[in-house]
Amino acid sequence: MNHASRVAWAGVTVGVLVLPLAAGSGFYLNVLNFIALYSMVAIGLSLLVGYCGQLSISHSAFFAIGAYASAILSTRAGLPAAAAVIVSQCITPVLAWGIGVVVLRLGGHYLAIATLSFTIIVEILIKEMTPLTGGLQGLSSIPPITLGGVALDSDFRFHFLVWPVTMLLFLFALNLVDSRLGRALRAIREGEVVARLFGVDARRYKVKVFVLSSVFASIAGSLYAHFVSFVSPAVASLMFAIDIIMVLALGGFTLLWGALLGAAALTVLNEYLTPFADYKRAIYGLALIVIMLFFPNGLLPGLRGAVGAILRAVPGTRR
Amino acid sequence: MILALEAVSKSFAGLQALAGVSFEMGPSEITAVIGPNGAGKTTLFNVVTGVFPPTGGAIRFLGKDIAGLPPERIVGLGVSRTFQHVRLFRTLTVLENVMLARHQHSRSETVACGLRLPRARREEADIRAAALEHLDLLGLSDQRDRIAPELPLGQQRYVELARALATEPRLILLDEPTAGLNEREADEFGEVLFRIRERGIALLLIEHHMRFVMKVSDRIVVLNFGRKIAEGIPAEIQTSPQVIEAYLGTDERD
Numbered sequence: 001m002n003h004a005s006r007v008a009w010a011g012v013t014v015g016v017l018v019l020p021l022a023a024g025s026g027f028y029l030n031v032l033n034f035i036a037l038y039s040m041v042a043i044g045l046s047l048l049v050g051y052c053g054q055l056s057i058s059h060s061a062f063f064a065i066g067a068y069a070s071a072i073l074s075t076r077a078g079l080p081a082a083a084a085v086i087v088s089q090c091i092t093p094v095l096a097w098g099i100g101v102v103v104l105r106l107g108g109h110y111l112a113i114a115t116l117s118f119t120i121i122v123e124i125l126i127k128e129m130t131p132l133t134g135g136l137q138g139l140s141s142i143p144p145i146t147l148g149g150v151a152l153d154s155d156f157r158f159h160f161l162v163w164p165v166t167m168l169l170f171l172f173a174l175n176l177v178d179s180r181l182g183r184a185l186r187a188i189r190e191g192e193v194v195a196r197l198f199g200v201d202a203r204r205y206k207v208k209v210f211v212l213s214s215v216f217a218s219i220a221g222s223l224y225a226h227f228v229s230f231v232s233p234a235v236a237s238l239m240f241a242i243d244i245i246m247v248l249a250l251g252g253f254t255l256l257w258g259a260l261l262g263a264a265a266l267t268v269l270n271e272y273l274t275p276f277a278d279y280k281r282a283i284y285g286l287a288l289i290v291i292m293l294f295f296p297n298g299l300l301p302g303l304r305g306a307v308g309a310i311l312r313a314v315p316g317t318r319r
Numbered sequence: 320m321i322l323a324l325e326a327v328s329k330s331f332a333g334l335q336a337l338a339g340v341s342f343e344m345g346p347s348e349i350t351a352v353i354g355p356n357g358a359g360k361t362t363l364f365n366v367v368t369g370v371f372p373p374t375g376g377a378i379r380f381l382g383k384d385i386a387g388l389p390p391e392r393i394v395g396l397g398v399s400r401t402f403q404h405v406r407l408f409r410t411l412t413v414l415e416n417v418m419l420a421r422h423q424h425s426r427s428e429t430v431a432c433g434l435r436l437p438r439a440r441r442e443e444a445d446i447r448a449a450a451l452e453h454l455d456l457l458g459l460s461d462q463r464d465r466i467a468p469e470l471p472l473g474q475q476r477y478v479e480l481a482r483a484l485a486t487e488p489r490l491i492l493l494d495e496p497t498a499g500l501n502e503r504e505a506d507e508f509g510e511v512l513f514r515i516r517e518r519g520i521a522l523l524l525i526e527h528h529m530r531f532v533m534k535v536s537d538r539i540v541v542l543n544f545g546r547k548i549a550e551g552i553p554a555e556i557q558t559s560p561q562v563i564e565a566y567l568g569t570d571e572r573d
Contacts, residue, residue, distance in 0.1 A: 172433040179432035179443060183411065183419045190408050193370055196390040197400065198486060199423035208429060254410075 005174060008257070013167045020159055029155035031267055033227065036166040037220045038263035042247040043173050043256055044216025049245075050253035051177055052209045053189030054104065057241045058115035061122040062214040064236035065092055066221025071139040071231045072132060081145040085222040089215060096214035100207040107192075116238070123236040138232030145226045158227050165223065169216055173256050185209060217244075239281065246284055249291045252298030261300060320379070321346045321490055321521045322367070327376035327386070329359075329366050329545075336362040338545040339376065344538075346489070349512060349522045351532045353556075354542035355565060360525045361403060363542070364492050367523075368400050369393040381489065395423045397489035401479040401496060403525070407467035413478050414463035417450040420485035424449070453481040457511065472499045476508070484515070491515070493524040497531050509535045533557065541565065 020029055045059050069088035073079045079087065103114040126133045133139065144153040145161060152158045176182055184205050187195035192202045225231050234240070243266065251262025273280040295302025322344040329337040337359045344350050352360050366373040372387035379385070385393050399420075407416050425446055427439040454460050457477045467475055476496055483491045493512075497505040505528060512522055512535055526532045532539065533553045541549040541556060543565040549556060556562055 175435045176429065176433045179435075179439065180418075180422060180425050180427060180446060181429060181432045183415055184422060186410055187408050187419050190410060191406065193390070194402075194406050194408070195419075197368055197370070197394055198420045198482065199391050199394050200419070201391045212429060 002178075005257075009167070009171060009174065012260075013163075016163050016167070017160070020156055025154070025156045027155075029159050031271060033155055033158055033162050034270075035264045035267045036162040037224050037227075038244070038247060038267055039166050039260050040169055040220035041217045041244050042251070042259035042263050043170055044213035045244055046248055046253065046256055046259045047173055047176070047185070047216075048209050048213040049248065050255070051182065051189065052185040052206060054206055054210065055108070055112045056115040056210065056213075057112055057238070057245070058099070058118050059213070059217045059244050060236055060238065060241035061119040062092060062096060062217040063221035063224070063240065064122055064126060064231075064233075065095060066218030067225040067231045067235050068126060068133055068139070068221075069218075070222035070225045071142045074143055074226070075139055075141060076132075081143045081226045082147065085145065085219075085226065088222045089219060092215050092218035093211045096211040097207065100210035100214075104203065104206045104210060116241075119236070119238055119241050123233060123238070126236050127233045133233075136233060138230060140230045142225050142229045142231065144229065145223075152226075162223055162227070165219065169219070170256065170260065173216075177256065181205070242284070242288075246288055248298060249288055250299045252301040255298070255301060258298060258300050262298075320344065321348075321381060322523070323377075323379040324363075324367075325377040325379065327363070327366060327378060328374045329362055329371070330374050335545050337366070337373070340542065340545070340547050341376075342540050342547065342550055344490075344521055344523060346521055347516050347519055348537045349516055349524070349535055350538045350540060351536040352523065352525050352540050352542060353527070353529075353532060354548075357544070358542040359545040360542055361494060362545075364400060364494055364523075364525065367393075368398060368492060391423075394486050394488075397487070398492070399483035399486040399488035399490075400492035401476070401483055401494060403494040403498065405467075405472065405475045405479055407475060407478055407482070409466065409468050412464050412466055413459060413470070414447070414450055414454065416467060416478060417453055417481050417485045418446050420482045421446045421449055424487065450481075450485055453485045454478075456484070457481045473504050476500070477511075480511070480515075484520075488520060490521045490523065493522060493526075495525050495527065497526060497528045505531050 041059055041063055048054050048056055066088050069091050070084045073084035073087055074081050099118055103111060103118065106114050127136055144151045146152070147161065150157065152161050177185070184195065184200040187198070187200055188202045188205060196202050221235065247262035247266050248259060250265050251258025251260070273283065276283065291299050320343050324341050326339040326341055327337055328339055340363065352363060354360055365371055367378055369388050369390035369392065377384045377386055380396060380398060383396070385396060408419065411419065425442045427442050431439040451460065451463070454463055457480060459474065459477055459481060462470060462474065467478060470478065497508055500508060509531060516522060536553055539551065539553055539556045540547060541562050548561050548565055549559045551559070
């Protein structure tokens with residue numbers, strides 16, 4: 001990670017933590033908390049899809065697994081919320097590894113379809129395993145996370161858990177992509193055979209990054225469950241998986257900063273498009289098609305490239 | 320012997336690309352594989368480096384049979400290569416391409432890298448230093464931050480060579496290293512190959528450029544339709560009737 005990126009990270013971290021102290025409580029904090037949750041999932045997916053080039057549509061499933069594991073452990077097994085979050089993060093990697101070893105033998109469209117099928121299976125299981133998951137009713141009265149005797153039951157209090165966690169996961173990802181592992185992932189995306197010829201055990205790394213990115217989604221899911229105190233099969237829906245891909249389409253697939261900006265953009269859009277109700281999905285779908293047609297690397301990098309091209313085309317702006 | 324092929328065969332859905340090819344290479348030797356297009360030269364490189372397994376035969380590298388091992392194992396044992404059509408990673412800088420090749424000489428895993436633990440940082444510094452050393456050796460240090468496609472083809476071939484060297488190989492396979500280079504550039508490349516050989520690295524190269532082959536090779540192996548039809552020192556090959564016949568009437572351009 002370069003110096004500028006490090007400074008930017010520190011700046012954003014301080015900014016987002018100081019903001020509620022300066023501006024006080026308000027609905028904006030609720031929006032910010034959802035931006036953080038979306039960001040975590042998107043950062044994880046960016047490592048897998050953007051950096052390693054493995055298109056997976058399973059991130060809503062792992063978000064749901066984290067959410068439901070946490071919900072079940074705290075409401076049915078009586079674990080304290082914080083413990084439920086941690087135990088859940090021990091369950092997800094095992095599941096993700098089991099799935100990853102099998103599906104990552106596939107590539108390209110086949111991998112996308114296999115992970116999509118997994119998402120559908122998880123959604124069905126959640127709906128049907130009523131004694132465990134509450135079925136269509138979902139699970140309610142999930143206790144908030146309590147830290148040092150303080151229940152994180154408001155937007156204001158939750159903010160000081162979810163944002164530090166998000167920024168730490170973000171830092172982890174920034175460090176990772178700029179290490180030997182990051183180079184290995186990028187090499188795999190460009191050509192698995194050539195990467196292997198230079199010593200990268202591609203199959204192992206693909207499973208690794210799949211597990212890692214699933215855990216990012218699962219952490220977000222667990223925190224979400226304790227924050228909203230209610231989970232329903234909606235968290236496992238395919239629509240949510242598409243939402244996260246939309247986040248990357250907006251922010252750029254291989255830009256971790258883009259994942260953060262994309263998450264912010266989509267969360268805000270979700271708020272403003274609420275009056276359109278079901279048409280919201282149609283609007284997203286259309287936007288996704290248009291972005292993929294014109295900016296296959298994502299809207300933000302695409303616009304940056306386009307602006308650069310226009311500036312170069314205007315006489316006199318070039319040195 | 321550094322490399323010994325024993326009756327290596329490879330067939331693709333009925334097409335016999337290699338049919339019982341055998342030859343040996345001594346350490347610090349430059350061997351050229353020549354032959355008309357479709358003779359099986361690149362297939363030979365692919366089975367030696369593990370891109371796909373041979374259908375039959377043994378490939379002994381430093382005495383160990385490596386036939387059918389995965390590519391990441393074979394490079395770890397000390398075999399590296401370059402490609403006919405340059406295959407540098409296009410989204411990595413020149414330096415990062417060479418750093419990637421240090422993968423098996425470093426060990427930090429996900430957690431160490433993500434947390435930037437001191438040992439991961441030390442290792443990253445070592446990777447960078449080793450990669451820079453190899454770029455320096457080939458006069459590429461000032462190109463380190465450029466991405467590969469920006470460089471002229473000649474320089475890209477040197478970057479591929481630096482990347483191959485960075486794996487610390489005992490043997491490098493070079494697939495048409497002078498394709499697209501002019502005479503002067505080819506001669507310079509030949510000088511670099513001699514310098515690499517002096518470091519105790521054996522070189523196996525596929526080449527169509529005959530003047531270059533005759534100048535740099537210690538031995539030449541001639542393939543035609545997947546079979547070895549001749550082997551010897553350059554002077555022998557130049558006058559071999561079989562070799563002349565194999566080339567007659569065939570299109571030896573790319």
